[in-house]
Amino acid sequence: MTMKIRSELITDLKGFIEIRPKWENLHRESESRSISTSWAWMWTWWEVFGDEGELIIISIYDDDELIGVAPLWRRRVKRFGLISTFQIKLLATGEKGKDEICSDYLNLILRRGREEEAIKGMFDLLQDERWDEIVIEALEAGSGTVELLKRMASDRRLKMEELGRMSGFYVELPESWEDYLPRLSQSFRKKIKRNRRELTEALFRAVKTHSELETTFGRLIELHQERMRSLGKPGAFSSERFTEFHRLISHRMLDEGKLYMRSLELNGETIAINYGFKEGDVLYLYQSGIRSLRTNRISPGIALESFCIEEAIRAGLRRYDLMRGDEGYKFHWRPVKHEMVNLKIRRGR
CATH class of the missing domain: 3.40.630.30 (Gcn5-related N-acetyltransferase (GNAT))
Structure with a gap:
């Protein structure tokens, strides 16, 4: 049986609301399940910060089954005060410094076992979209998404670089x-x-x-x-x-x-x-x-x-998560250290 993978673009609030039930069902089963990748977290963030750009949520389907959601938004940014570029970011990132809500464990929401197809569907749709760079922040460094993004970006002759890492801590219960x-x-x-x-x-x-x-x-x-x-x-x-x-x-x-x-x-x-x-x-x-x-x-x-x-x-x-940051009090509770990574994917010039 031939799979019919298709990608759809959501650019308005109506579409954001309509995908909620399918998003939540996928989220419960996804390896990237966290509070920050939930529909409610992303929706609330857009409600507060959405005046600074435009929605470009990508939903990827196999026939009628949702296998992936790329919760993205796009904005124009200036480099050196002169050059204007189009930047795509994950929802729940990109606030001004004092407003930053520090969403941890961000990711694409992907169905287990269908991650590669879903990410391919995202890149296929983005091929015809307007953007110069994609910035993905607070992605779990050990997530399989990192390697898939790296490989698929390379296959498309896109340039991917690591912007930095941050540490977080959790207590295994x-x-x-x-x-x-x-x-x-x-x-x-x-x-x-x-x-x-x-x-x-x-x-x-x-x-x-x-x-x-x-x-x-x-x-x-x-x-x-x-x-x-x-x-x-x-x-x-x-x-x-x-x-x-x-x-x-x-x-x-x-x-x-x-x-x-x-x-x-x-x-x-x-x-x-x-x-x-x-x-x-x-x-x-x-x-x-x-x-x-x-x-x-x-x-x-x-x-x-x-x-x-x-x-x-x-x-x-299973886990009591103390989130990002290396404040001294955390170490008394004997936590496990983990890392989150920030990535940038650029189109070639």
């Missing part, structure tokens, strides 16, 4: 909290025990309603910004667009059962918040807000993180 603790240093285990003991009266709360989310999200901003200002930094929520994106996506993920927001409350005051998302068997810790207490003996952040990791283990999750 065992079957029980008791199995996890021995991985940690003795001194850090003592810190966890002491903080839990000192904060025995603190309440560990989960956000379950939209009204709770509004209140907790506002407190998250306060705690995060206070901490960043004390370090002489502007803080992520100083950006209106960053804040708008997260207000929207947090409510949508709550509706989908994917929001993960936990807090510690002591004497009626919220002193620590973790904000993230669940996708499949992975919990992504995206942002936190911690109040500095007047004693060095107590760290609400350590206590909250330990409760969250223990909860994730009990829920049967």
